[in-house]
């Protein structure tokens with residue numbers, strides 16, 4: 268194996284097509300690398316021990332600029348002497364004033380007003396954000412909660428389904444509710460699967476176990492070490508023992524897709540009909556007109572590739588989207604994905620700036636979530652444009668003059684406000700160092716990922732950049748459980764006679780879906796209140812999807828009675844792990860846990 272790669276890889280997967288993306292998400296821990304001047308043979312035998320890797324490995328032919336990396340390493344060493352990553356990039360210097368304004372922490376008063384307003388909007392008046400906690404911001408109970416009480420339903424500020432997941436689930440592009448019908452969901456998935464667009468997942472009950480009816484934990488698309496989802500099989504369908512998928516005929520699939528077949532009991536699982544994108548693109552579909560309008564208003568209008576798109580350059584958007592789907596090969600994945608994170612990317616005329624909340628972020632998500640990134644950037648641009656239009660109107664009204672003299676950076680700052688309330692650090696500076704990167708190579712590692720981020724964002728800029736904007740992105744995770752799973756569980760729970768009858772129709776479908784029958788909607792989102800919750804290894808609350816939580820919003824439930832004045836905490840990891848393992852996982856979030864349990868356990 269080429270030496271240069273050893274440093275970074277625990278596993279290599281090269282993905283040149285979005286259909287392979289699920290593999291990337293499902294193998295953990297994994298590191299992606301992906302630009303290679305080496306051929307497939309260079310990697311032969313290197314990954315045989317890796318589950319599913321044979322399927323995943325395809326070495327792309329784009330040359331890895333090794334000489335440049337070496338040069339960078341040298342440059343890094345020099346830069347390191349001045350002990351600042353910032354000095355390395357001249358663009359940072361050029362835009363330093365704007366960047367520092369964007370990164371400037373808002374005043375405590377502004378922060379308090381912002382969160383008080385959000386709490387009021389969400390009508391979760393039993394909570395208060397405090398800023399003077401031991402670990403910075405924290406969420407406090409203003410009233411008592413009993414065990415099982417809903418503590419918070421947090422609406423995302425922005426979110427997007429992972430492009431790879433779009434093959435598995437048809438959901439509303441705004442609220443992530445499943446749409447269409449059970450028949451359409453199953454037919455579509457099988458159809459795409461049989462076209463080779465869906466990569467079947469490894470049968471690994473621990474990593475993507477079926478989310479049971481009774482215990483749906485969520486708000487993460489992450490897996491083993493993710494406390495936002497339990498790894499259990501309780502309540503999963505007995506068919507899940509089935510491993511090999513048995514394909515269905517094209518005819519059956521078409522009848523499911525067209526709605527010519529009605530599956531038994533599917534009327535118990537009515538889904539909203541699909542509402543098309545107002546811009547006329549095929550990318551976005553909605554569960555209602557209000558979701559379609561809201562998405563259009565907030566971000567989609569800038570990103571839409573349809574005939575009614577209002578974006579300045581449809582071609583650039585298409586280029587960007589294609590790149591987002593195909594360029595996993597320029598990314599080096601280097602860290603474990605935390606279950607809760609937030610990325611903030613700002614781009615000025617030439618400078619992308621990325622930061623995370625929660626400590627770290629997997630680089631490869633950047634590719635997948637460039638859609639998300641665009642969405643967030645576009646939301647800021649949209650907000651900016653609205654503010655600007657309002658200001659123009661006011662000026663015209665009061666002065667009779669029209670137009671704005673120069674770039675209104677203050678308006679942009681206002682549009683950026685929701686982002687500025689988050690905890691922000693530059694992503695390449697705080698992303699956790701992968702286990703297999705030696706600490707003496709840290710600087711070059713950080714430079715590599717910084718450069719990759721720059722490249723990716725360059726395309727994004729071309730697609731939607733507004734000259735007057737220097738905006739931003741935010742990220743977190745979302746999961747919406749599948750009604751298809753509910754449906755099969757329902758059939759499984761029927762009395763024997765009815766079950767036997769229904770299974771005559773449903774069993775072939777399950778056999779065709781195999782273990783993959785319960786794939787949920789996975790994506791990324793930013794939840795402003797949830798992201799203020801600190802971690803505890805003995806948490807009193809938990810992200811938990813209840814039966815009625817059918818969209819992408821975050822739901823936090825009390826695990827035990829919470830008294831007034833007590834801090835509400837959640838666990839970012841599996842809190843039952845031994846002390847050292849917990850600390851190792853939390854290192855990915857950029858902190859050493861100082862909760863009560865850890866203080867007691869600390870040797």
Ligand SMILES: C[S@@+](CC[C@H](N)C(=O)[O-])C[C@H]1O[C@@H](n2cnc3c(N)ncnc32)[C@H](O)[C@@H]1O
Pocket residue numbers: 402403404405607624625626689690798799800801802803856857858859860861862
């Ligand atoms: C998602 S944020 C939580 C909100 C954060 N306190 C803030 O001020 O925005 C996670 C960050 O809070 C801090 N934190 C949360 N729980 C902690 C704990 N148990 N021990 C130490 N630091 C913690 C760490 O700095 C971590 O990176």
